[in-house]
Amino acid sequence: MRMVVTGAGGFIGQALVDALRDRVPVRDAVDRPTHERNLLLTDRVEPPRASGGSRWLAGDIADTALHDTLFAEPVDAIFHLAGIVSGAAEADYPLGKRVNLDATIALLERCREQVAHGGPVPRFVYASSIAVFGTPLPARIDDATAPAPTLSYGAHKRACELLIDDCTRRGFIDGRALRLSGVVVRPPLANGALSGFNSDLIREPLAGRDYVCPVTPEATIWIVSLRDAIANLIKLADAAPAALGAQRALTTPSLAVSVADIVTALAKVDAAAPARIRFDPNPAIEAQFGRWPLDCAFDRGRTLGLTCDTSIDALIGTHLELA
Numbered sequence: 001m002r003m004v005v006t007g008a009g010g011f012i013g014q015a016l017v018d019a020l021r022d023r024v025p026v027r028d029a030v031d032r033p034t035h036e037r038n039l040l041l042t043d044r045v046e047p048p049r050a051s052g053g054s055r056w057l058a059g060d061i062a063d064t065a066l067h068d069t070l071f072a073e074p075v076d077a078i079f080h081l082a083g084i085v086s087g088a089a090e091a092d093y094p095l096g097k098r099v100n101l102d103a104t105i106a107l108l109e110r111c112r113e114q115v116a117h118g119g120p121v122p123r124f125v126y127a128s129s130i131a132v133f134g135t136p137l138p139a140r141i142d143d144a145t146a147p148a149p150t151l152s153y154g155a156h157k158r159a160c161e162l163l164i165d166d167c168t169r170r171g172f173i174d175g176r177a178l179r180l181s182g183v184v185v186r187p188p189l190a191n192g193a194l195s196g197f198n199s200d201l202i203r204e205p206l207a208g209r210d211y212v213c214p215v216t217p218e219a220t221i222w223i224v225s226l227r228d229a230i231a232n233l234i235k236l237a238d239a240a241p242a243a244l245g246a247q248r249a250l251t252t253p254s255l256a257v258s259v260a261d262i263v264t265a266l267a268k269v270d271a272a273a274p275a276r277i278r279f280d281p282n283p284a285i286e287a288q289f290g291r292w293p294l295d296c297a298f299d300r301g302r303t304l305g306l307t308c309d310t311s312i313d314a315l316i317g318t319h320l321e322l323a
Contacts, residue, residue, distance in 0.1 A: 002038050004070050006061055006107075007081030009043030011186050012127065015230050016079060017041060021054065040070060043082065062103040071110045074119040077237065080107060081127045087194040089153040100156035108163060112172040124164060124173040125237045128249055130181050130222060132158040135287050142297040143250065151288065161249040168248055176236050177249040181222035181292075183229045185319045195289045198223050201259065202316060205266055205273035214282040215259055219290030222254035224308045225318050232306040239304050253298040253308040255315060259290070265312040269320065 003020060007013045021039065039054040046056045059066040061082040082099065089096030104126075111122045133141060134150030149155045157179075164175035182198035189196075197214050198221055204211035224232075232252050266273040298306070309315040 001076045002040070002073060003077045003079070004040045004042070004075050005079045005081065006042050007083065007127070008041035008056075009045060009047040010081060011189070012180075012183055012226065012229060013041075013043065013081050014047060015226055016081070016233060017054065019230050019234060020079070042066065042070065062098050062106065064106070067106060067110050071114060074114060075111070075122050076120055077123040077125070078107065078111070079125045079127075079233065079237070080104065083127070083156075084153070085193040086131060086151055086153045089156065090151055090194075093152055096152050096156060100153065101159055104160045105163065108167050108173065112167065112170075115172055121171060122173050123237060124167075124175040125233060126160060126164055126175065126177040127233070128157045128161055128177040128179045129154065130179050130251060130254075130292075132161065132179060132249075135291070137291045137293060140293050140295040140297075141251075143300045165246065165248050169246065174241055175248045176239065176244055178233055178236050179249060179251040180229055181224050181252060181254040183226055184223050184315070185226075194285055195221075197285075197289075201262055201277070202266065202319060205276040206270055206316075206320070208276070210276045210278070213259065213277055213279050215286040215290035216279060216281045217258070217260040217263065219259045219281075219286050220256065220292050220294055221259065221290060222256050222292045222296070223315065224252055224254045225315050227318060227322075228252075228306075228308050232301070235305050243304060250300045250304075251298055253301045253306050254296070255308050255310075255312060256292060256294045256296050257312050258294075261312055265316055268313065269316060 005013060005017055008017050040057065041054050042057040042059060044058065044060065046058050057066060057069055084096045084099045089100060111124060115121055131151055131154030132147035132149050134148045134154060138145060147158050149158050161177045164177050167173045168175040182195050184199045185203045186199040200211055201213055229252065263274050263277060309318065
């Protein structure tokens with residue numbers, strides 16, 4: 001199997017690559033190394049801790065020359081993680097559209113061309129986002145809730161979900177899209193994600209640093225650990241097409257908690273942690289990222305075996321184990 005991972009240098013991408021390397025044959029039938037041919041990784045720059053034995057291609061995901069190299073040999077599976085996140089896409093519309101929408105369309109077109117020339121139908125696994133749901137958020141979200149994005153980032157993600165459904169229907173890909181919630185705990189990174197406070201609120205006080213939170217203690221958020229996010233992407237990739245049906249986008253099971261719940265959980269680990277947090281709410285950020293309903297259900301994902309932590313205490317415990 002020849003796999004491509006876009007956005008492979010990011011927080012989620014590097015963890016996904018580590019998990020995927022064990023699934024790619026290390027040597028072929030005559031005992032020759034195969035990682036460099038079978039696992040192709042791309043991002044804007046190669047990370048300092050690049051995964052050994054894999055082939056790295058640094059470049060712009062919207063670049064036609066990069067696509068030529070990625071599809072120089074038939075591709076069996078694509079994990080498409082590359083993207084310009086919420087705040088950055090809102091601040092620079094042309095950049096967000098080019099990377100989030102145009103580049104995804106171009107990758108889907110390469111898949112179509114591959115199939116048209118007799119190649120395999122690629123399994124296309126897309127990292128979507130709960131940003132497909134816009135403000136004001138409904139009192140309950142479940143699998144029947146209609147997406148209605150109110151950010152360009154969410155609009156790009158929803159448009160790609162629809163294209164993935166259509167390309168799957170036409171036999172160009174075997175697509176599936178996982179709407180990720182806040183994946184925590186991320187390292188400090190100025191990537192333009194307006195929901196970055198989800199990770200900052202946990203990481204900074206436990207590291208002994210003061211933190212100014214841009215939402216109120218009453219804010220409610222959806223989060224999932226990096227471990228579960230990676231496991232869920234792989235489980236979705238492995239799911240039988242018949243189990244998914246015609247609509248290939250679904251929301252990852254997530255832990256719905258209030259900011260106050262997180263602060264209480266931090267105190268169980270470090271009694272001084274809550275005193276390091278000061279609240280300076282930004283109403284726009286809270287409306288878009290701090291009003292996720294506690295009344296929620298993720299039945300489609302759970303039916304496929306997707307999971308999340310059962311409590312904020314468990315999630316913080318996982319973070320401390322891996323820190």
